[in-house]
Amino acid sequence: MLISNIDLLNTLSSAEISANANHGREIPRTFYDRRLGEVWSRARASKAYAHLSDYSFDSFQLLPTTDKDEIKKNPWDFIIDDGSGAVKYYETTGTSGLVTPTPRTADDIIWNTVSVARAWLDLLRDDDRVAVLLPSDIVPVADLIAGVCEYRRITHTRNYPFTTGVSDWDRLIRLWEVYRPTVLFGAPGLALQLMRLLQHRGIFTDVAAHIRAIMLLGEVSTPALRDRLGSWWGAEVFDASYGSTETGTLAAACDHDRQHLMTATNYFELSDGNQVSPLESTDSGILVTTPLNLFARPLLRLDTGDEVTVHRDCSCGNLAPSITVHGRSSDAVTIAGNPLTIRSVEDVVYGATAATGYLIEIDSEGQRARILLERGYNTNRLNEDEQIADLQNRSEFALGFRWHQSIFVNSLPVITKSGGSQKSWKRSNIRVLEAL
Structure with missing residues (x-):
């Protein structure tokens, strides 16, 4: 205590x-x-x-x-x-x-706990059931959320799905069958990964029916991504804290x-x-x-x-x-002389497409780039050409260039989405190749 x-x-x-x-x-x-x-x-x-x-x-x-x-x-x-x-x-x-x-x-x-609890007073309800999908080892983020919930006397459970030997996706899903959380705290990429996994198992609709709010933290999230997540989950999505x-x-x-x-x-x-x-x-x-x-x-x-x-x-x-x-300006990458940040890229990607992830491949000279877009699980492919056209137009206006190639793929490496403690944007979503 x-x-x-x-x-x-x-x-x-x-x-x-x-x-x-x-x-x-x-x-x-x-x-x-x-x-x-x-x-x-x-x-x-x-x-x-x-x-x-x-x-x-x-x-x-x-x-x-x-x-x-x-x-x-x-x-x-x-x-x-x-x-x-x-x-x-x-x-x-x-x-x-x-x-x-x-x-x-x-x-x-x-x-810190009391000040954040006051700030989230209108976002968390007394009868919520909170699921904390964030790491609780060494870094303080999960402790903060648990502290806020304890202070507010809100039911909560920590179930970070990458705690080897204790909590994984299977354990999380079994727990949620009983617990039925109403609020999720997690990193943006993890929310995307969780959605795809639940869709693959055919239980996404049942799980999402109980979720009323998703609180994103641990990584940058853009309004476009939050809008997409909100429409997919049928929930309010917030950029919880910085x-x-x-x-x-x-x-x-x-x-x-x-x-x-x-x-x-x-x-x-x-x-x-x-x-x-x-x-x-x-x-x-x-x-x-x-x-x-x-x-x-x-x-x-x-x-x-x-x-x-x-x-x-x-x-x-x-x-x-x-x-x-x-x-940070040091987090930006440059393509054809144009600086890119995670916010500028994701505003375009999630604003123009229904992709559930992306990977940017850049040539070693930094002059050409292609973007691989992960299509949603079991989604209709008929309007992908329209999405790519919109992506190119938005990229030209917002980023200063058009992609050398824009391609939808069925899936991307998990590291492009797993987040919170495991992700660095330049390491996970950017790949430098000798040539394109």
Whole structure:
């Protein structure tokens, strides 16, 4: 049991009061000034920030950003007391390089769980039955969802289908015959893989009948893919949250399927690569965050590396800005001089076609590319030419080129879809060939 003494009970109470008072509201400068001072003081106990003088907002604004690569290189320099006060230990997945040790104290976990539970208040119902199809070993994502469900007293089960010897697809299907989940949490690729497997076994319609919502996280998902999944499953599909193992949750979905920045638990800024500006002064850039509730490893002005666009037009009632996360510029690949990201490609693929997956093959010079599209299980092939024509037209407009070849195939390697902890877009959906 995480809350085992009066101090932690007081932490829970403070987190609840803050979440209820500040979620979705405009946060005043006085709030940030006070909370940033607290983070600054905690950070000075670490080797990385020990050189800092006393806090002032002016001093904070002059502080250089903290680079994620520096945390990966010297992770223990940023951790207070070598993590001795931690109750859980995680590591990043390492898809972008070295893994990063991430101990979490009870305070870290309580603040993040309560804030996310408040953000998802309208998305999860008290009588839901939640199935968590995400890894629970080493990375924190499944623990977060389980924590939210426990806090809300919502029934849930963890059934990640790649836990060898414990949970696989057969076990999952047998479990669901009894459990009949109403909400699925999983990575986008896993939702596609699960759908194809259930269709192949002839039970997809029966399983989907109980599912009212799918919460996607662990990978980038696009509106086009969410629309496709929603139509296939007959469910609402949300881009549930955005964050990292290092920072905790930075944005969470509303019932209009927008991801709103968690402005009550983070101080956000935007960088153009040279200068850092306040969030309210610009609409795009690299997201810089100072999490306000990190205790084991306080971080100041962390450069996330993620390029985002900020929106202020959501009608859900949440006054915090929403964002579109484009990912890291280093994750892009170039074809005929045109940069491609997972978001730009999947907007086109799932907007134009009913494919359940894709694989891009590029020549070694990066000048020509073909795309293999996985046709849905037992689907009609009559309009595939129309889908490919639409794909080519959208690609020319949105990506800047037409594919050398666009081909539907019956199936693609599972790695193009299995996700969450097992997938890196450039490794799983991009293949470089000597020639095309």
